[in-house]
Amino acid sequence: MSEVRYSKDHEWVKVDGDTATVGITHYAQEQLGDVVFVELPDVGKKVEQGKQMATVESVKAASEVYAPISGEVLEVNSALADAPATVNEEAQGKGWFAKLKIADKGQLAGLMDEASYKKFVEGLH
Amino acid sequence: MDITEHTKSLKRTALHRLHVELGGKMVPFGGYDMPVQYPMGILTEHQHTRSGAGLFDVSHMGQIRLRGESFAQVASALERLCPADFQSLAPGQQRYSFFTNNAGGILDDLMVTRAGKGDDKDHLIMVVNASCKDQDLSHLQSNLNNRCEVEPMFDRALMALQGPRAAAVMRKIAPDSAAMKFMTGRPLNVGGMECFVTRSGYTGEDGFEISVPGGEADNLARKLLGDMEVKPIGLGARDSLRLEAGLCLYGNDITEATTPVEASLVWAIQKRRREQGGFPGAGIVQRQLSEGPKRKRVGILPDGKAPARAHTEIANEHGEVVGEITSGGFGPSVGGPVAMGYVRADLAKVGTPLQLMVRGKALPAKVAAMPFAPHRYHR
Numbered sequence: 001m002s003e004v005r006y007s008k009d010h011e012w013v014k015v016d017g018d019t020a021t022v023g024i025t026h027y028a029q030e031q032l033g034d035v036v037f038v039e040l041p042d043v044g045k046k047v048e049q050g051k052q053m054a055t056v057e058s059v060k061a062a063s064e065v066y067a068p069i070s071g072e073v074l075e076v077n078s079a080l081a082d083a084p085a086t087v088n089e090e091a092q093g094k095g096w097f098a099k100l101k102i103a104d105k106g107q108l109a110g111l112m113d114e115a116s117y118k119k120f121v122e123g124l125h
Numbered sequence: 126m127d128i129t130e131h132t133k134s135l136k137r138t139a140l141h142r143l144h145v146e147l148g149g150k151m152v153p154f155g156g157y158d159m160p161v162q163y164p165m166g167i168l169t170e171h172q173h174t175r176s177g178a179g180l181f182d183v184s185h186m187g188q189i190r191l192r193g194e195s196f197a198q199v200a201s202a203l204e205r206l207c208p209a210d211f212q213s214l215a216p217g218q219q220r221y222s223f224f225t226n227n228a229g230g231i232l233d234d235l236m237v238t239r240a241g242k243g244d245d246k247d248h249l250i251m252v253v254n255a256s257c258k259d260q261d262l263s264h265l266q267s268n269l270n271n272r273c274e275v276e277p278m279f280d281r282a283l284m285a286l287q288g289p290r291a292a293a294v295m296r297k298i299a300p301d302s303a304a305m306k307f308m309t310g311r312p313l314n315v316g317g318m319e320c321f322v323t324r325s326g327y328t329g330e331d332g333f334e335i336s337v338p339g340g341e342a343d344n345l346a347r348k349l350l351g352d353m354e355v356k357p358i359g360l361g362a363r364d365s366l367r368l369e370a371g372l373c374l375y376g377n378d379i380t381e382a383t384t385p386v387e388a389s390l391v392w393a394i395q396k397r398r399r400e401q402g403g404f405p406g407a408g409i410v411q412r413q414l415s416e417g418p419k420r421k422r423v424g425i426l427p428d429g430k431a432p433a434r435a436h437t438e439i440a441n442e443h444g445e446v447v448g449e450i451t452s453g454g455f456g457p458s459v460g461g462p463v464a465m466g467y468v469r470a471d472l473a474k475v476g477t478p479l480q481l482m483v484r485g486k487a488l489p490a491k492v493a494a495m496p497f498a499p500h501r502y503h504r
Contacts, residue, residue, distance in 0.1 A: 033361070034169075
C-alpha cells in the first residue's frame with residue numbers, strides 16, 4: 001500500500017517503503033498554466049524539506065518547487081525534458097518530478113492527507 | 126510551489142464583466158484588474174492569434190487627443206517632446222514614437238495617428254501605456270498647454286483584433302476596413318458603432334486596434350467574439366506574441382535609463398529630427414548616433430530549452446558580465462526560449478556567442494536577429 005501526502009506549497013509525496021516519489025499537485029499545475037520547461041535536481045543531491053528542489057517554467061513565469069520532505073535524489077523524471085506538458089496532463093502521475101530516499105519518515109506526519117489538502121485548497125478561494 | 130494571490134483594489138476596464146464571464150484569470154496590470162489568460166491557456170491563445178484571430182482588451186492603455194489651430198501647430202508641438210517627425214505625417218498615417226527625458230532616456234513609448242480629413246482641423250490621437258498614462262498626460266499638459274489642447278480620452282475603450290484572419294473578420298462588420306494599410310487609422314463604423322480604427326498591433330500579425338466609447342465596448346466585443354474565428358486572448362499571450370515579434374515592453378526593454386539609440390529604435394527617429402534635434406535629450410541622442418552607443422538592445426536565442434527571464438545576467442565567452450536580459454521567456458511559435466536584452470556594443474553582432482546566468486548555471490546563447498517570428502503586416 002502506498003500513501004499520498006500533500007504539502008501546503010502544493011507538492012505531493014507518494015511513499016513506497018523508504019522511497020518517495022514527489023511532484024506538484026493538479027491544483028498547482030492549474031495555477032501555473034502551460035508548463036514549458038522543468039529544471040530537475042541532479043541525482044545524488046540531498047534536498048531539504050521546504051527548500052528549493054526544482055524549477056517549473058510556464059509561458060509566463062518561473063516558479064520554485066520546494067522539496068516536500070528531505071532526502072537524497074535517487075532518480076528524476078527525465079521524460080519531462082522533451083515533454084514538459086506532461087506536468088499539465090498528469091501532474092500526479094506521469095508528471096512526477098523526482099524519487100527521493102526518505103531522510104526522516106517523521107516529516108510525513110506533518111503533511112496533509114488527501115482530504116485535508118482538498119479542504120486546504122478550497123480555503124484558498 | 127509559490128502561488129501568490131492579489132487582493133489590492135484595482136481599476137476595471139469596460140470589458141471587466143466580460144472577462145470574468147469568459148473565465149479570464151484576472152491579475153493586476155498597470156493598475157487594472159486584467160485577464161492574463163482565459164481557460165484556453167496562454168499557449169493555445171498564442172497559437173490561435175498566429176493562425177486565426179484573437180481579441181485583446183487594451184482599454185487600460187491611455188488614449189489622448191491633441192488639437193490646435195492647425196495640424197502643423199499640433200505636430201510641431203508634439204515634436205518638442207518626441208523625436209519623431211510628425212509634421213510629415215500624411216492624413217491617416219500612424220507612427221511609433223516615445224517621450225524622451227533630458228538624458229535621452231525613454232519616458233514612455235506611444236503610437237500617434239494623424240486623424241482628420243487632411244486639412245487644418247486635423248489632430249493627433251495617441252495611445253500610451255497604462256502605467257504611464259497619468260504622468261504622460263501631465264507631461265503633455267505642462268509642456269504643451271499653451272500650444273495645443275490636450276484632451277484625455279481615458280473613458281474610451283480600446284480593443285485589438287490580431288491575426289491572419291483579423292481582416293476577414295473585420296470586413297464582415299466594417300467593409301471599409303479592407304482598404305486600410307498597416308500603420309494607418311480612420312473613423313470607421315464597426316458593427317453599427319462609430320469607432321476610430323488603426324491597422325496596427327503588438328503581435329507582429331496583421332490586425333486592427335479599435336477605439337470605441339466605453340459604453341459600447343461590451344457590445345462591440347461580444348459582436349467580435351460572436352464570430353467563430355475570434356477567441357479572447359489575455360495578457361500572457363500578448364507578451365509572448367510581442368516578444369517573438371521583437372517589440373519592446375515599456376518598463377522592461379525601454380526605460381528612463383535607456384536611450385532610443387541603445388534600444389535599437391533609431392528607425393523611429395526620422396532623418397530630419399536626427400539632424401535638427403529639438404527634443405529632450407537630443408544632444409545625447411545625436412552624440413550616440415555619431416559615436417555609437419556603449420550598449421545595444423539585441424535579440425538573444427538560448428541554445429538549450431531553459432527560458433532566461435528578465436534580469437538574467439549576460440556574460441561573454443570568458444564569463445565577464447556584459448549585459449542583462451530585459452524580456453525573456455518561451456516562444457510558442459519558435460518552439461523554444463527567446464529573449465531580448467542589452468549587451469556591450471562590441472558584442473551586438475548576430476551570431477555572437479554569449480552565456481546566460483540562469484539559477485547559477487551558465488547557459489550558452491547567441492545574439493539573434495529579430496523578429497523571432499516573421500512580421501506579417503498588411504503593407
